[in-house]
Amino acid sequence: MLTMNEHISTPADGGKRDFLKYILGGSLIAWASSVLYPLFAYMRPPVQTEVEVSSVKAGKLSTFDKDSGTIVRFGNKPVILIRTSTGELRSFSATCTHLDCTVQYRKDMGVIWCACHNGKYDLNGRNISGPPPRPLDEYRVVIQGDDIFISKQT
Amino acid sequence: MKTISNRLYAWIDERVQLKDLVAFMAKKYVPVHRGSIWYYFGGVSLFLFIIQVVTGILLLLYYKGSESLAFESVQFIMSKVTFGWLIRSIHSWTANLFILSALIHMFSVFFERAYRRPREITWFTGMLMLFVGLGFGFSGYLLPWNELSYFATKVGTDIAGVIPVVGKPIMIFLRGETDVTGATLSRFFGFHIAVLPGIFTVLLAVHLLLVQRQGMSQPQEFEATPAENRKTMPFFPNFLLRDLLFWLIILNILAMLAVFFPWELGRKADPFASAPAGIRPEWYFLFMFQSLKYIPARLWFIDGEIFGVLLFGTAGLLWLLVPFWDRKSSGGKRNRLITYIGLFVVVYIIIFTLLGWFL
Structure with missing residues (x-):
């Protein structure tokens, strides 16, 4: 009202x-x-602009044992360098495609292995077992004299 | 002496009406039944939280929150500062016992349906405090900047990153950069000592206020018994003294754990080292971590990780919202489904935690 x-x-x-x-x-x-x-x-x-790294020196061939692997600093990313049992050199991004952990070479299994969730990659970087959804990015390995260089695939 | 305290009481009473408060306390009763033991775990969690505040402030006197100094400063606390090892070990142990105690408290509330009307807000604030507690654990774990915590943080923040649409911005916000670096440490330090304590304190205040205002929840079968058969105990001093006894026992357990099982520091984090074998998160994240291992890379049409995150996210949300979908309990009826769901969750968590621990 x-x-x-x-x-x-x-x-x-x-x-x-x-x-x-x-x-x-x-x-x-x-x-x-x-x-x-x-x-x-x-x-x-x-966003911080990082210096673009195209190639790094990864060590000497003469001191790098067959059937072993090492982590190399590539800019601000870790890269894994592997010398197979046949002496071949291969290099991949060391960042697991699953959840960002850093992988390692497992001599006993002959694979690239991630400790965080038991992900496995073969020596071509292909994800073969466990949770990783994608293969590891491959890097190019160049040998000059006794020096090993790693560079991005173009 | 007596007159001084009497006069002090009178002085305060005149200003803040203490009499009302005392009258309120005197009227407060705690139900006595076979599940009464569970009432203590809220108080135990509160006590452990207070210990964390005190030891946390003590650690702040020496801790340095930066990539190059964090690990060394914790090492300094552990080896050079008098009783530094004790304070740091107690802080780490209490963190774990707090989560355990809060989990027991939460599950007992769940099984007794104490979240039912009118205590929904108490349940929400409690659950939010549990989530904040997990945030405390996750952020505090990184602060010593060791190998284990570095990779745990990488994985944990990367999991946040797989959430569709909002995941990536959340991950960048948490990390303070695209990778886990010193920027992440700075942010986590800030979350751990300022943001989370602030949120927690507000939630705790509401939670405690509601518990006082509404009184202790009574189990449904207790409510069903005739009033003359219901046993109760005065809150003050009977229940409070029992509370204090419990706290004393907990403090002794803590001291023993800290002395006989001092918390390890491990090795300093190295962003250019492989994740060490045997790496795993804190035990309270283990059941989720172990589940992630079993989910294949791809499930039907979505990535395994996204599936896992969505699964646990949905389960957590449903758990939080239980007062809304369990209408039966709020209506005073028995809902057996709640017991079955609760048992399933408890058994799942125990089995997957054990699998994660021993495998």
């Missing part, structure tokens, strides 16, 4: 009120986003 004091709104009134509502609501949203945007943007770490 309406009392005498209460005002029956006319369409013109409603329009005015709506207009004020939008102005106030809009400025509230604008204000909130101008506060929140810098906060969220701050939390996202800046």
Whole structure:
């Protein structure tokens, strides 16, 4: 029930009120986003430009035993270098394609193995057992004299 | 002496009306039944949390949160600081006992259906505290910057990264970079000592306030017995003294664990070393870790990891929301399904934890 004091709104009134509502609501949203945007943007770490590494020296052939493997620093990524029992050199990304652990060469099994979830790759980098979903990326191995160089596949 | 304390009481009472509080405490009763022992685990968890706050602050006096200094500073605490080994071991052991105690508390609440109306908010805040507790464990594990924690963090944050759409930004947010580096350590340190304690304190305040306001939950069969047959015990001082006795026992167990089984530090993390054999996460993540090992790389049309994450995520969410879908218990009826689900989850967690431990 309406009392005498209460005002029956006319369409013109409603329009005015709506207009004020939008102005106030809009400025509230604008204000909130101008506060929140810098906060969220701050939390996202800046992308650091890394020096592009195309090739690294991985050691000397004469000191690298047959049937063994080692981890080599390639820029800021680990790379695995393996010398097979036949003396062949192979190199792959050492980052397991499953959950980012660093793999190792297992002499006893003759495979590349990840300790975290028992993932296995053959010596061509193919995922053969366990949870890894993809093969390891292969790197190129070049021998100059006695020096072993690893570079990205082009 | 007596007059001084009386006058002090009167002084405070005049300002904050202590009488009301005392009257409230005097009226508070704890139900006595065959499951009463479970009432203590909330208090035990609280006690362990207080120990973590105290020992955590003590560790902060010497700990240095950076990639090049973290491991050495913990080594310094363990070997040079007087009783440093004790404080650090107690902090590590308490972290584990806290999770254990909180799990016992949570499962007892689940099996007694204590989450039912009107205690849904107590259940939610409790579950959220358990999640924050796991966050404490995960972030604190990295702080000594050793080999095990380094790879555990790589795996843990990478798992966050497999969640569709939001996963990658979350992973980058957690790591502070695309890889686990010193930037991750800085962030985890901040989460561990500022963000998580802040959230936890708010949740704890609501949780405790509700427990006081609503009183102890009574099991359904206890509610069903006639009022004259229900046994109770005054909260103050009977229950509180028993609480304190429990806390004393826990403190002794902790001291023994810290002295006879000091927490190891391991080897410093090396981002260019292979993950060591036998690597595994803390025991409370082990059942999920072990399950991940059994899920094949591809299942039907989705990646095994995504399947695992979605599976555990959904299960956790359903568990959190149990007061909403268990309408029967809230309506005062018996719901056997809850017992079966609870037993299945407990048995699953125990079996997979043991598999992870011994395999």
